[in-house]
Amino acid sequence: MRRLLATLSLLLLAAALAAAPAQAQARLPIRGADVSSLAKSEALGGVYRDALGRRGDPLRILAQAGLTHIRLKVWVNPADGYNTKTQVLAVARRAKAYGLKLLVDFHYSDTWADPGKQYKPAAWEALSFDQLRRAVHDHTYDVLDALRRQGTTADLVQVGNEINGGLLWPDGSNANWANTAALLNSGYDAVKEVSSATRVVLHLANGGDNGLYRWWFDNAAANGIRHDVIGVSYYPYWHGSLESFQANLNDVAARYGKPIVVAETAYPFTTADDDGWENLITSPEPYAGYPATPQGQAAMLAKVASVVRQVPGGLGLGLFTWEATWTGVKGNGWDPADPSSGNAWENQALFDYADRALPAMAVLGHV
Known part of the structure; x- marks a missing residue:
């Protein structure tokens, strides 16, 4: 059975690679996965296996598949105590031991920050603007300096997550660009004070929207507003066609001359549910030509990588698939304040419902 599974995995890998344009160039420098949910998953009994079914450290499995980076989000004081400096330090230590590099994603919130919500941490709500700017600096510096002191300096840092409308509303809303700039530059300065070599990413969603x-x-x-890299979220079932995505990346690279990284992308490998909580994406073919199957997931990630590779001037750095390790583990749900909430994303992880690495992982490791 194990040999059969391995053979099937290889066939799916070959089919996915065949679906992507042949490339003579070297692999993309960033072939990454967001693993922010990992610490909580493991604490609640989450198990991870390679494509042959052998149980192991998921970070090692990712590294052996050819991935180069992980991404970890940071919340300030979340209700469940996860996604804080404590977990970032522990996971970063493991990742660096396997040769993986690190992107740290600061949300500047106690919970999810994205285009529809940029809520201040509770501890910062009553601060004056000058105090808020200092809090951004000090929080950023604190986490990154702790990483540096343990020998796991961050390679890239997001100052904010999907900040289409700014951050730390209402103070940092784009209704006042001077305030937005002051907050983002406070974070930038903190990053560079810890390590001048660490690259700062500014990250927007809606990767097919050139006007945005x-x-x-x-x-x-x-x-x-100072930054080194432009970060993009592109989910093909939400953010427009692959053609509009390609056009946007090409234009942004030419217009601003900055390297670009896809900080978030994903695709389902099944329409089935694994934890009794309805998944966000349930269509059997969320994007035309790419079914919600292991082969379809692998082919879509290969296609997104191909788009990044075609960015002019070699400015396409690579991509991160979002929440590769967020499998259907009871208690590891969306809401940090509600242990009964489920995970609506397990059908887009890089591990299947038997906890085994999916073909998409090997594809991502070789794009």
Whole structure:
């Protein structure tokens, strides 16, 4: 049975690679996975296996598949005590031991920050603007300096997560670009004080929306917002066609001259549910031509990588698949304040419902 599974995995890998354009170039420098849910999953009994079914450290399994980076989010004081400096330090130590590099994603919140919500941490709600700017600096510095002191310096840092409308609302909303700039530059300064070599990423969602990116980064330039890399979320079932995605990346690279990384992307490998909590994506073919199957998931990640590779001037750095280790473990749900909440994403992880590495993992490791 184990040999049969391995053979099937290899066939799926070959089919996925065949679906992507042949590339003579070297692999993308960033072939990454967000594993922010991992610490809580493992604490609640989560198990991970390689494609042959052998149980192991998921970070080692990712590294052996050819991945180069992990991504970890940071919340300030979440209700469940996860996604804080404590877990970031522990997971980063393991990841670096396997040769994986690190992107740290600061949400500047106690919970999810994205285009629809950028809530201040409870401890920062009554701060004046100058105090808020200092809190951003000090929180950023604290986490990154702890990483540096344990010998696991961050390679990339997101100052904010999907900040289409700014951060730390209402103070840092894009309704006041001067405030947005002051907060983001406080984070930038903290990153560089810890390590001048660490690259700062500014990250927006809606990767197929060129109008958004031109508006946002034109205003960023006009207001002196400092950054090294442009980060993009692209979910093909939400963010427009692959053609609009390609056009946006190409234009942004030419217009601003910055390297680009897809900080988040994903695709389902099944329509089935594993934890009794309805999944967000349930269509049998969420994007035309790419079924919700292991082969379809692998082919879509290969296609997204191909888009990044085609960015002019070699400015396409690579991609991170979002929440590769967020499997259907009871208690590891969406809401950090509600242990009964479920996971609506397990059908987009890089491990299947038998906890085994999916073919998409090997594809991602070789794009």
